[in-house]
Amino acid sequence: MIRVLFVCMGNICRSPAAEGVFRHLVAEAGADDAWEIDSAGTIGYHSGELADARMRAAASRRGYELTSRARRVQPDDFERFDRILAMDRENLDELEAMAPADSHARIELFGRWVQRDAPPEVPDPYYGGAQGFEHVLDLLEVGCRKLLAEAAEGASA
Numbered sequence: 001m002i003r004v005l006f007v008c009m010g011n012i013c014r015s016p017a018a019e020g021v022f023r024h025l026v027a028e029a030g031a032d033d034a035w036e037i038d039s040a041g042t043i044g045y046h047s048g049e050l051a052d053a054r055m056r057a058a059a060s061r062r063g064y065e066l067t068s069r070a071r072r073v074q075p076d077d078f079e080r081f082d083r084i085l086a087m088d089r090e091n092l093d094e095l096e097a098m099a100p101a102d103s104h105a106r107i108e109l110f111g112r113w114v115q116r117d118a119p120p121e122v123p124d125p126y127y128g129g130a131q132g133f134e135h136v137l138d139l140l141e142v143g144c145r146k147l148l149a150e151a152a153e154g155a156s157a
Helices: 014-028 053-061 089-098 130-156
Strands: 002-008 035-041 083-086 106-109
Touching: 002 014, 002 089, 014 035, 014 053, 014 130, 053 130, 083 089, 089 106
Parallel strands: 002 035, 002 083, 083 106
Antiparallel strands: none
């Protein structure tokens, strides 16, 4: 089983959307049993809340259901998950600072699956308009498809 955790700051926009997109793609591929998928934030300000209503609406228009509740990254996440994927460099730095020295998790920038040579950050759409949520979903769809394809290639190698 491959365990992946998507992380942004508050766990109400980018990371729950990544979780929802990836869950959808994994289900379409019939690979539910091969994955554990979750999301979290580097802060706990929104703990217990659903994803931002604007993100849920944008995701729903594309056929994705965002049902997870916001939570903060916990110390045991660094042992539980194989890959912890940060949406931007600020959260990547936070995760690396939080990680115990003996962590086995690979902490990486999610954008590496969007574009390998210069991984982009997934911008926070919270303070922008509707187009920002659509742009985030565009990036997440590209990256999640590539992440799933890479895992499938690795499994067949």
